[in-house]
Amino acid sequence: MTFALARLLPGNPARLIAGARADADAVAAVRERLGLDDPIAAQFATYVGNVLQGDFGHSIVTRRPISQDILTFFPATLELVIVAALLSLVLGTLFGVLAAVSSGKPADAGVRGLAVMGLSVPDFWLALVFQLIFFAMLGLLPFGGRLGTGVTAPEFVTGFMTIDSLRAGRLDLLGDALNHMILPVIVLAIPSMAITIRVVRTSMLEVLNQDFIRTARSKGIAPTRVYRHHALRNALLPIVTIFGLNTGLLISGAVFIELIYDWPGLGRYTANAISASDYNAIMAITLVVSIAYTLINFLVDLSYSLLDPRVSLS
Amino acid sequence: MTMQGNVTRPQRARRELMSSILRRVWDFTRSSGQATLAMMIVTLVAVTALLAFGAYVADSHLTAFDPLKMNIRARLEPPGLEHWMGSDKIGRDMLSRVIAGSWISLSVSMAVLFVAAIVGTTVGLVAGYVGGIVDEILMRITDLFLAFPALILAAAIAASFGGGMLSTTVALAAVFWPWYARLIRSRILSLKQQDFIAASRCLGASHTRLIFSSLLPMVWPLVIVQATTDVGFVILAASGLSFLGLGAQPPTPEWGAMIFDSLTHQPASWWLAVFPGGAIALVAIGFNLLGDSLRDYLDPSLGASEAGV
Numbered sequence: 001m002t003f004a005l006a007r008l009l010p011g012n013p014a015r016l017i018a019g020a021r022a023d024a025d026a027v028a029a030v031r032e033r034l035g036l037d038d039p040i041a042a043q044f045a046t047y048v049g050n051v052l053q054g055d056f057g058h059s060i061v062t063r064r065p066i067s068q069d070i071l072t073f074f075p076a077t078l079e080l081v082i083v084a085a086l087l088s089l090v091l092g093t094l095f096g097v098l099a100a101v102s103s104g105k106p107a108d109a110g111v112r113g114l115a116v117m118g119l120s121v122p123d124f125w126l127a128l129v130f131q132l133i134f135f136a137m138l139g140l141l142p143f144g145g146r147l148g149t150g151v152t153a154p155e156f157v158t159g160f161m162t163i164d165s166l167r168a169g170r171l172d173l174l175g176d177a178l179n180h181m182i183l184p185v186i187v188l189a190i191p192s193m194a195i196t197i198r199v200v201r202t203s204m205l206e207v208l209n210q211d212f213i214r215t216a217r218s219k220g221i222a223p224t225r226v227y228r229h230h231a232l233r234n235a236l237l238p239i240v241t242i243f244g245l246n247t248g249l250l251i252s253g254a255v256f257i258e259l260i261y262d263w264p265g266l267g268r269y270t271a272n273a274i275s276a277s278d279y280n281a282i283m284a285i286t287l288v289v290s291i292a293y294t295l296i297n298f299l300v301d302l303s304y305s306l307l308d309p310r311v312s313l314s
Numbered sequence: 315m316t317m318q319g320n321v322t323r324p325q326r327a328r329r330e331l332m333s334s335i336l337r338r339v340w341d342f343t344r345s346s347g348q349a350t351l352a353m354m355i356v357t358l359v360a361v362t363a364l365l366a367f368g369a370y371v372a373d374s375h376l377t378a379f380d381p382l383k384m385n386i387r388a389r390l391e392p393p394g395l396e397h398w399m400g401s402d403k404i405g406r407d408m409l410s411r412v413i414a415g416s417w418i419s420l421s422v423s424m425a426v427l428f429v430a431a432i433v434g435t436t437v438g439l440v441a442g443y444v445g446g447i448v449d450e451i452l453m454r455i456t457d458l459f460l461a462f463p464a465l466i467l468a469a470a471i472a473a474s475f476g477g478g479m480l481s482t483t484v485a486l487a488a489v490f491w492p493w494y495a496r497l498i499r500s501r502i503l504s505l506k507q508q509d510f511i512a513a514s515r516c517l518g519a520s521h522t523r524l525i526f527s528s529l530l531p532m533v534w535p536l537v538i539v540q541a542t543t544d545v546g547f548v549i550l551a552a553s554g555l556s557f558l559g560l561g562a563q564p565p566t567p568e569w570g571a572m573i574f575d576s577l578t579h580q581p582a583s584w585w586l587a588v589f590p591g592g593a594i595a596l597v598a599i600g601f602n603l604l605g606d607s608l609r610d611y612l613d614p615s616l617g618a619s620e621a622g623v
Contacts, residue, residue: 116606120598122550124557125573125591132584248463255465256557260577270466274473275559286470290462 059273059281066284069269072156074288076146077258077265079160081250084185088193088250089243093232095193096200101227103205111197118194124256127187131260134183142180144262147173184261188253192246199242203235236307244300248293342611349607355600359416367417379407381414381567393585400585402575408585411567412593418568419597422483422561423548427541429487434494435537441495442502443525453499456492464489465554472560482561486551490544497540501533535612543605546598553594569594 059066099111134141146161154161154168162181165173207213208231216226251267258267266285273281343353393400399408441452459467468485475481505511506529514528553570555561562568564575569590576586 116599116602117595120546120550120602121595122553122570122573122591122598124554124570125587125594128573128576128587128591132588136582136584248466251463252465252554255469256554270469271558274469277473279474282470282473286462286466289466293463294461 059278066281069281070266070284070288073264073266073269075158075160075265076263077251077254077267079162080181080184080188080254080257080263080265081247083181084188084250085192085243085247087185088189088196088246089239091189092193092196093200093239096197097204097227097232099197099201100204100208101223108201111201115194115197115201118190118197121190123187123191123253124260126190127183127257127260130183130187141183144180144260146180146263147176184257184263188250188257191253192249195246195249196239196242199238200235203238204231207231207234233307237304240300240303240307244297247296251289251293342608345611346607348603349611352600352603352607355596356604359420359597359600362413363416363420366413366415367421370414370417379410381406381410392583399589400583402572402586403579403583408589411572412569412589415567415569415572415590415593416597418479418562418566419549419552419594422479422486422552423545425483426486426490426548426552427544429483430490430544431494431537431541433487434491435498435533437491438495438498439502439525439529439533442499442506443521443529449499452495456495459488459492465551468551468555469558469560472555479562479566482552482555485555485560486548489551490548493544494537494540497536498533501536502529505529505532539605539609539612542601542608544601546601546605549594549597549601 058064059069062069095111095114099108102108131143135143154164154170154173156164158164158167161177162174165171165177204227213226213230216230217223221230254265254267255270256267257263258265259271262268266289270282270285272278273285339353343350393408399412401407402411437452437456441449441456462470468489471485471488472481475484511524511528514524519528552561553568553573556568556570557574559571559574562571564571572590573587576583579586
């Protein structure tokens, strides 16, 4: 799997590192220093060896080791992604169930319309529009960043602003941090919420059409209880599957959202690396993010047998 | 003698085919409110894009302004009677740029889906039909592409190709083809078990004949429906890459690039971002609705209420 993930990595050529204006000698020196004259296979082996030791090389933008950059910036993104993932899961399930149980009625049409909108509107555009409305027009929420200007951040312990503020016992900082999280989290959650709505709706409808639901209803069990205990439990597998796949969407979305809301996370770091053609950083991020993504989806696979005893892990 | 008598038989056949296609399109358009809305949006977008392309080829423009012509004196003007969507930081008319951008976005997504559908269908067909070790290898390669979050992979590929429209197309096709491969493979696997395939094989049909005259006609509607829904997603992804500076390069009036350009003028000059983004959203909504209603229309067994994802 690691080899598979690293497949793309040898694709980054040499010339970029020396810079566009470097003369031939400088380029040759860089090539020699980086071992780029070695055969591809040897280069690849060196790279894999370094990566396994946690060494991704240096970033051109920050001039620091990339592994250190990732450790600094990743928590900020995780904070956004985790909250957005939970929000989209909860809201998506609620709306999806609502649409399924009122199938064909106005509520269903409304939720479906909402889902199509959520899937179709570009998130970077939505981020800008929300910024316009809530910051520029209404003045309710901050423009961006993780804390207000002039506020000193709490000591970097976990990298999660909310937890670090709590740890420092600064409730004012916690409030400020949460206030800064509202817009990015909402915008980030919308596309994955839309997908969750559609999946929940489809899988609920499938379950609701089955005989045991009719049996349960005819035994006189209240509809809400049937929906919660009989139908939703049986519709859970597709929901957790899409939850895992959505994390990919959230991580991709974070690139745009963090750039617009000036959120100092891995997403903004990625956007900067792309615009500076910082190939080492781009490859490192791709690798780290994919490992995280694969891991989450692996955990989702493991959860199947927990949620549904009929599924056995073989 | 009537007019009918003068036309040759191939001509008449072609005319009948045309009218039957038109009738089916009309029938589909009226099949549901959603389909009507979708066809209206998509037709509007398609006509705009065709006209804009025609104007581009003729080195002209549809609107009163040239989408590429600077006018420093009229820079950053808010929407008004002269510039309906305002003007950008070097005084180019936004409406002209949004219209000129339509054919760029649409043609990129057509190219991406064309490549993705052909590669994906071929891989899926071969994997499903041949089976065994070939299937195993092809599907592992497919999984490999699915192991990355889509946009991150596309950005990495586009960046290593150096950006630009062509690398955007390649990168997005690389992200989208695995879905077609999986879709087609699962369909082929179930079709292969069916009696009519066994019957043709018993009658001595060759592999080529089985694939091209029995299996392909059964799977291509799936590909069309999937591709229709995907147009919206590809446009979103392509404008996302442009937004990151990987797609269209200035001064090309690409919607995502226009929004990125506007970042330094936010939130004062709101029109710079709102209109191109609205255009992206409109196109994506249109194609998403079209894909959904096409699925309902072509596969009534699902029932109108069950179309999802």
